[in-house]
Amino acid sequence: MRAGIAPIMILIAAMLWGTVGTAKTFAPPGVDSISIGAMRLLIGGLVLLIVAGLMGKMTLKGWPVKLILLAGLSMALFQPFFFTAVSLTGVAVGTVTAIGSAPVFSGMIEWIVFKTRPAGVWWVSTLLAVVGCIILMFNTGAVTVDPMGILSALGAGVSFASFTILNSQLVRTHHPVASAAMIFSTSALMLLPFVFMYDNSWLLEPDGMLVALHIGVLATGLAYYLFAGGLKYVKSSTAVTLSLAEPLTASLLGVLLVGEILDIWSWVGLIMLLMGIALLVLQSRKKQVRAGI
Structure with missing residues (x-):
């Protein structure tokens, strides 16, 4: 049953991620990218640790330290890259560029490092999604395409692709929730020193606290619980392409809110992005039906 709904779990997770950039715009003025990223990891990591503990899946033994550190570093780097991109280029373009570039980096990493050539449907769906993202980048409306913002977004794309591939290795031998909890806790520890280096008075304001709780509990804790569960049954390159629902959500929220x-x-561009995602979901469902799952 879980295998059959795995793509849907990843889509819901991506939609929750898509609310992060919009949520940041409601935070008090002057909130820096590292500070809000660190709080996201601290709250999200704590939520995942509690959930994993309540499920009886949390253990401190048998974890591949190198894999955990690399995955934690990838997620730690993603935070400042992503929030800087959103600040400089806007919610729509920043999110689209960050997550829209991730499938390309993911496929390249899998091909070069693991010698795994992506399936044909991945190429078609990713082409549709990436072209859609490129069209979105050249939006001539109110959003400014800032070169440093684009570079930051690409850095976030590499970080997210790396995290997904490393996490997919972990969930093969460890429970998905426990894996996510370990990675986010490690990431939070990596960014913890920065919490004391920056002004965190924004957390004392009602808007700041609500934003931090939304980003940490829903857009991180719940989202990565769903993502990690789905990743156990979906290839990392496919999962990253499905994650393009994040910029789709972010773009719509950027317009509406x-x-x-x-x-x-x-x-x-949004329609092409949606077509790419739908193609992967339909293909995945067909495979499950043929397999009798």
Whole structure:
């Protein structure tokens, strides 16, 4: 049953991630990217540790230390890259570029490092999704395409692709929730020194606390619980492409809630992005039906 709904779990997780950039715009002015990223990991990691503990899946023995450290570093790097991109280029373009580039990096890493050539449907769906992302990047509305913002978004894309591949290795031998808890706890420890280096007074304001709780509990704890569970049954390259539902969600929220403007070509990009995601979901469901799952 879990295998059959795995792609849907990843899609829901991606939609929750898509709310992060919009949530940041409601935080008090002047919140820096590292500070909000560190709080996201601290809260999300704590939620995942509690859930894994309640499920009886948390153990401190038998973990591959190198894999945990690399996955933790990837997620730690993703935070400042992503939030900087959103700050410089806007919710829609920042999220689209970050997550839209991840499938390319994921496929390249799998091909070069693991010698695993992505399936044909991955190439088609990723092509549709990436072209959609490129069209979105060239939106001529109110969002500014900042070169440093784009570079930060690409850094986030590499980090997310690396995290997904490393996490997919962990969930083969460890429970998905426990794996996510270990990775996020490690990431939080890596960014913990920065919490004391930056001004965190924004957390004392009602808006700041609500944003931190939303990003930490829903967009991180719950989202990565679903993502890790789905990743056990879905290839990492496919999971990353399914995760393109994140920029789709972010773009729509940017328009509806933040007031960002998307022209006709940007809507074309969104439709192509949705087509790429739908293709992967349908293909995955067909495989499950043929396998009798």
